[in-house]
Amino acid sequence: xxxxxxxxxxxxxxxxxxxxxxxxxxxxxxxxxxxxxxxxxxxxxxxxxxxxxxxxxxxxxxxxxxxxxxxxxxxxxxxxxxxxxxxxxxxxxxxxxxxxxxxxxxxxxxxxxxxxxxxxxxxxxxxxxxxxxxxxxxxxxxxxxxxxxxxxxxxxxxxxxxxxxxxxxxxxxxxxxxxxxxxxxxxxxxxxxxxxxxxxxxxxx
Numbered sequence: 001x002x003x004x005x006x007x008x009x010x011x012x013x014x015x016x017x018x019x020x021x022x023x024x025x026x027x028x029x030x031x032x033x034x035x036x037x038x039x040x041x042x043x044x045x046x047x048x049x050x051x052x053x054x055x056x057x058x059x060x061x062x063x064x065x066x067x068x069x070x071x072x073x074x075x076x077x078x079x080x081x082x083x084x085x086x087x088x089x090x091x092x093x094x095x096x097x098x099x100x101x102x103x104x105x106x107x108x109x110x111x112x113x114x115x116x117x118x119x120x121x122x123x124x125x126x127x128x129x130x131x132x133x134x135x136x137x138x139x140x141x142x143x144x145x146x147x148x149x150x151x152x153x154x155x156x157x158x159x160x161x162x163x164x165x166x167x168x169x170x171x172x173x174x175x176x177x178x179x180x181x182x183x184x185x186x187x188x189x190x191x192x193x194x195x196x197x198x199x200x201x202x203x204x205x
Contacts, residue, residue, distance in 0.1 A: 003051050004063040004070075007031075007041040018089070027087045031064065031073060034094035041066060049087060052078075056143045059105045059131075061095060072138065074103055095138045102172055104131045106144045109183060117154035117185030125149065129182045132160065133172035140168035147182055157184040 010021070010028060018028045027045045032038035051057050057075065064073045073092040081088055095101060107130055117123040132145065145163065152158055159179045160171045173180050 002063065003054070003057055003060060004065055005043065005048060005051055006065045007043050008067055010040040010042040013040060022086075022088065027090055029090040029092065031066065031071075031092045031094060033073075034096050036094060039066070043090070045087060048090070052087060055106055059103060059141070060143055061138050061141055062092070064092060074101060097138055100135050100137055101141060102133055102135050103141060105134050105142060106131045107147050107182065108144045109147045109149060111148055111150035115149045115152045115185060117152050117156065117187075121154035121185075121187050123154040123185040123187045125152075126184050126186060127182075128157070128184060129180065132180075132182070134165075134169050135172050135175070136169040140166060142166050142169060145169075149183060149185075152183070152185055154185050154187045157181040 007029065010017075012020075021028050021042055022045075025045050027043040027048055029041045029043060030038055031041055061072050061074060064071050072095045074095055075090070076093045077091040079088040079090075080086065107127075109125070109127060112118060112125050115123075115125070118125060134141075134145070145165065147158065147163055149158065159181050160174050161179045163171075163182065165171070
C-alpha cells in the first residue's frame, strides 16, 4: 500500500503558534534524519487523519511531499488529544535506502480456529504481543507479519523464534536474546477435566 502525505514548512514556532495551527485545522510536526537538518512542518488534519487511521500508515515507508519535493519517511511519534481523538503533533524520520530501520510492525494472527488447543481442547487464544520491533532495510519492511497458530496446543505458547519472517527482516528482541512469547492458548477452568471425565465414563447401556 503506497501512502503519500503532503506538508508545508512551518515558519512560526512555539506553543502559541502550534495552538493557532490546531484551531485552524492543521497539525504541527517535524521531519528529521538521514544526515539532514530537522524541518518543522504542518499538515492538513483532515487529509492526514484519513491516512493515519490505516494500519499501514504506522509500519510502512511513506512518501512525504514537502513543498513539492518528495522523500521517503517513517512515522516515529505522535500525540493525540485525550478527548477529541485528534492528532496534536507528529514526527517523521527520513529513511536511507542503505541504512537499516528499527520499526514496530503489527502481528496478524491466522488459523486460530483450527489450532488443536482451540478445536480439540476448547482453549482460548491470548495475544501477548500485537506488534514487534523489526530491523531491516527500507525495501524489505513488511506492512505486517503473520503468526500461524495452526499447530498450537493448549497450555503452550508460540515465541518470536518460531515465526517465519520475510527475507532480510529480523526481530530486534531476538538479536538481544529475548525470545518473547507472542501468543498462547489456555483452557478455561474445568474445561479439560470435564472432557477427560466424559471420555473416561462408561457408555450407557
